[in-house]
Amino acid sequence: WREHMLSRQSPNLNQLVYGKHSTNLDGVASEDNHDDDSSDDEEFFKPKGQKKQSKNESSSLDDIDAEDCSKFFKAELRDWSNEDLINSIRDRFVTGNWSK
């Protein structure tokens, strides 16, 4: 089943990166963007704060003005003094147990 999973997963990852979803977001400016210009009048007098807030709620992948930052912040750090966690990456070090 593992091979089955692999074969199922790999197109998904390609799709995730290159799927249609992405071309809509930031590819060539789509029709919707032009429509926006005409309907902007209603939105024009809305307080900016509101718009900003709705932006913050959406994930950073959808935000066209997202901050340009190559660093990746993990949501939370695990406690690396935990014995199980230490053992889980023990073999990634030269000091690990290689007799297995």
Place this chain on the structure above:
Amino acid sequence: MEQANSLRFSGSRHFRQRMVLATLTSKAVTIVDIRSGDAAPGLRPHEISLLRLIDKISDRHTIDLNETGTKLRYRPGVIIGGKGLEHDCGVHRGIGYFLEPLILLGLFAKAPIAIRLKGITNDTKDPSVDTFRMTTLHMLKHFGVPLEGLELKIDSRGSPPLGGGEVFLRVPNINSTLKAPFWVDEGMVKRIRGVSFSTRVSAQIENRIIYAARGIFNRFIPDVHIFTDHRSGSSGGRSPGYGVSLVAETTTGCLLSVDATVSYPSVDEINEDYEKPELISPEDLGVQAASMLLEEVAQGGVVDSTHQGLLFILCALSSRDVSKVQVGQLTPYGIETLRNINHFLSTRFTIKPDPNSNTVTLICTGNGVTNLARKIS
């Protein structure tokens, strides 16, 4: 008038990558709706500063910005490079923000770049200059770039919000194309190195950071050495701060890096909440940085999460050969980079996840982007 061959984007997202890829592929770009819904529309000072930097190192290009700064038209020219350049990066983003595009552009310049950059050397948003010196520059040797011409010298440090740091960067220009890497063996971690810094605070703080970080590492590996770099007086910039950059070196020469910095918030954030926030203690910072590094080690891959974007761009630019690289979990920035590469170079990577080690293998054919600037002369 829109050019038919101009690529159109909306929003300020991935501004750096778009500008760099546009320059390297000689494609004109138009970016519209830059923060058009924001209270402060248009380009931010650090983006303007990046435009000035590009303007400084290239020739025969045009940059058109509309009045509010929400629409930008850029037609790239030739990257000239040269010696004795100087650029003030401002205090809105760290020097790390400018280094990544500058390295890519420098490789494809007519003459080697030697530039002095002023601003914030270590901050929380961008990779620190130490990470650049210890990790990013060494990454380039996998692409056939000689290490001799590469240099980053930290003359003085500056922490947010006032900065005052100064670094000197030299980037060699390549002859024709970058070498396509076959880089999949991450090896095992054999030692951990690092640099801690402090500006305008007690030198003792660094020892406290290192003591805490070493406490975590001792369970894994004894070969840990973290240097100290205490700066006072004028070489310490204008604001207090401290931090640490750590690198895990593997048996196959891969470098995984993290950095963590503590300082007062930068000028952009001060306006939003006036209260001075509680700062993290040196001990907590050391533990935090060490945990971040172990997290990177657990992820696997030949580069850390911060360098994924740069790695992918370099692979896509390399000679017409097959590149194969392995990384840990794809970061949002890495995914966006892959999309941007697809827009500019129409290169798609084949992405294969490996469920056993939770890593991802990426294969692509390089575009053989040559250093045209050097040929034109």
